[in-house]
Amino acid sequence: MPDQPTDRLPPLPSDPPAAPSPGATGNDIPAARDAAMLALITDELGRIAADKGVVLPALTPGTVFLGDQLPIDSLDLATLLVVLERRTGRDPFREGFRSFTTVGELVALYRTP
Amino acid sequence: MPLPTPHWVNPGFRLIECDRELGWAEIAGLAADLVPKLPAHGRVAIDGRSVAMVLAALTAAERAGIELVLLREGFHRASGASERIGADGRLTRVSPAVDTVNAFAVLMPTSGTLGNPKLVRHDFIRLIGRIRGDAGGDIRWLLTYEPTGFGGLQVVLSAVAAGATLIVDPRAGIPALADAAVAHGASHVSATPSFWRAFLIALGQRMPPVRMITLGGEVADQALLDQLNQRFPEARIGHLYATTEAGALFLVRDGASGFPASWLTDGVEGVRLRIGRDGRFEVKSPRAMIDYATGEAVPLTDDGWLVTGDLVERDGDRVRFVGRSDGVINVGGVKVAPERVEQVLLAVPGVADARVSAAANPITGQLLTAAVVAAPGVDPEGLRASLHHHAQTLLAPAERPRLFDFVPQIPIASTGKKRRAPAGAAGPGV
Numbered sequence: 001m002p003d004q005p006t007d008r009l010p011p012l013p014s015d016p017p018a019a020p021s022p023g024a025t026g027n028d029i030p031a032a033r034d035a036a037m038l039a040l041i042t043d044e045l046g047r048i049a050a051d052k053g054v055v056l057p058a059l060t061p062g063t064v065f066l067g068d069q070l071p072i073d074s075l076d077l078a079t080l081l082v083v084l085e086r087r088t089g090r091d092p093f094r095e096g097f098r099s100f101t102t103v104g105e106l107v108a109l110y111r112t113p
Numbered sequence: 114m115p116l117p118t119p120h121w122v123n124p125g126f127r128l129i130e131c132d133r134e135l136g137w138a139e140i141a142g143l144a145a146d147l148v149p150k151l152p153a154h155g156r157v158a159i160d161g162r163s164v165a166m167v168l169a170a171l172t173a174a175e176r177a178g179i180e181l182v183l184l185r186e187g188f189h190r191a192s193g194a195s196e197r198i199g200a201d202g203r204l205t206r207v208s209p210a211v212d213t214v215n216a217f218a219v220l221m222p223t224s225g226t227l228g229n230p231k232l233v234r235h236d237f238i239r240l241i242g243r244i245r246g247d248a249g250g251d252i253r254w255l256l257t258y259e260p261t262g263f264g265g266l267q268v269v270l271s272a273v274a275a276g277a278t279l280i281v282d283p284r285a286g287i288p289a290l291a292d293a294a295v296a297h298g299a300s301h302v303s304a305t306p307s308f309w310r311a312f313l314i315a316l317g318q319r320m321p322p323v324r325m326i327t328l329g330g331e332v333a334d335q336a337l338l339d340q341l342n343q344r345f346p347e348a349r350i351g352h353l354y355a356t357t358e359a360g361a362l363f364l365v366r367d368g369a370s371g372f373p374a375s376w377l378t379d380g381v382e383g384v385r386l387r388i389g390r391d392g393r394f395e396v397k398s399p400r401a402m403i404d405y406a407t408g409e410a411v412p413l414t415d416d417g418w419l420v421t422g423d424l425v426e427r428d429g430d431r432v433r434f435v436g437r438s439d440g441v442i443n444v445g446g447v448k449v450a451p452e453r454v455e456q457v458l459l460a461v462p463g464v465a466d467a468r469v470s471a472a473a474n475p476i477t478g479q480l481l482t483a484a485v486v487a488a489p490g491v492d493p494e495g496l497r498a499s500l501h502h503h504a505q506t507l508l509a510p511a512e513r514p515r516l517f518d519f520v521p522q523i524p525i526a527s528t529g530k531k532r533r534a535p536a537g538a539a540g541p542g543v
Contacts, residue, residue, distance in 0.1 A: 048515075051498075051501040051505075052501070052505060053505075064317065065314060066286075066287055066288045066291075066311060066314050066315040067288045067315065068288060073286060073287070073510070074287055074307070074308075074310075074311035074314075074445070074476055074477065075444075075445070075477060075480070075510050075511065075513075075515070077311070077314070077476060078445075078474045078475075078476040078477040078480050078515075079480065079515040079516070081474065081475050081476065082472055082474060082480060082482075082515065082516060083516070091475075093475030095336060096334050096335065096336020096337065096339075096475075097310050097334065097336050097337050097340060097475050097476070098336075098340075098475075099310075099313040099314060099340060099344075100314060101314055101315070101316075101317035101318075102317075
């Protein structure tokens, strides 16, 4: 389904969309999950940016959220965290704020079940 | 003819504004240029684009014995000022003078931009009543608030009184302020919990030499206090309770949320505190405002206590902030009335009904979301784009609902009011 509205998408399955082949090593599963999370962050932050009429450059694990690399502010980042909670059904911040600076560090926060 | 140094100024004060450094002599020079241009009575206004000019205007207005309105971004109500001082020190005539008391006073809008923010009139001596002029030549304050808001002015005047260095960049975002804190070695930082969270994100591994941390404007959660403690182990951490109306009331220094219940009987820093009807937090403050210059009634109880609008609960030997009596939602320290945002959404073509609620947020404490009923035959996706566009055009960043959910109808509570998600702890406001 192309371009479904952000707020009505079902939660992301806890497994990556492309299930690893039976012969894959155990390390591939977390790597694939990280890749899926990076794709989700790219997609959702892109929508948030589009809503305010700006276009994001490609995100990498090293991209800094609040610096001079992205045209977003702390309220946009706050919005991303709400959307990610809806999409993944997980909230790494349930016990309170945890700091992160880069896209990769945020991906890592969603790694633990 | 140079002006005498005001009593609230330690002449050792230095200002680093957008990487330009000034001493008090230069600010006094700006003030001396302003004095002959000011009207003999009445009211002049200034915005916060230049902290040097705000300080010059305070000095000149005190000298001239007139009222000074400190304007904030998004305040569009007529302030009653006859002239506006530009960041370059030029005066522009804005409206005929109003009748005012001929005395120096500082007028500042309450936070938020929707629904006519009120203009709060403060006596300057009471406004600086919590500020100690201890020598602080090695202190380097970072300004994180708008300089013309209540919290920002407290920081500016604290630095001025201590002869400290003040690092400011009034239009900079959080990343640029993080860069400035590192480049200029900020030692004292006062900010909302939301600012602190975003500041930690922006700092990354960089480590400015912060040794005094003040939080205000929102409830600080224990996880943030712990993070700050871990990140800046040498720093003293306190949270300040202040409102534009009640003034700067007290600083809680013990690292726990809320404040000691013993203060309800003993008072603190010259302020008396009590829990009124339905958990309303009421105070008697020697630092409270004089009145609203815009004419609204001061929110006083029959026996003369000031109603803060915050709700508190006693929990053993602690009193904690649990929300607002007026349903206001605190987004990163900005107080937003959800009904006002709903009125803006309802005016968007294609919207049949709308309800604004608070969603808990790890960075900004709370964030606005909206449930929207689309009019029959209206495409929700087109309407979503239109709602985002209207929000961006008509509302300040903290006032914009960030997510729009389309629903068939808005639930109505038994009271006949729209049912809102619980707003959680809205927290004390600056």
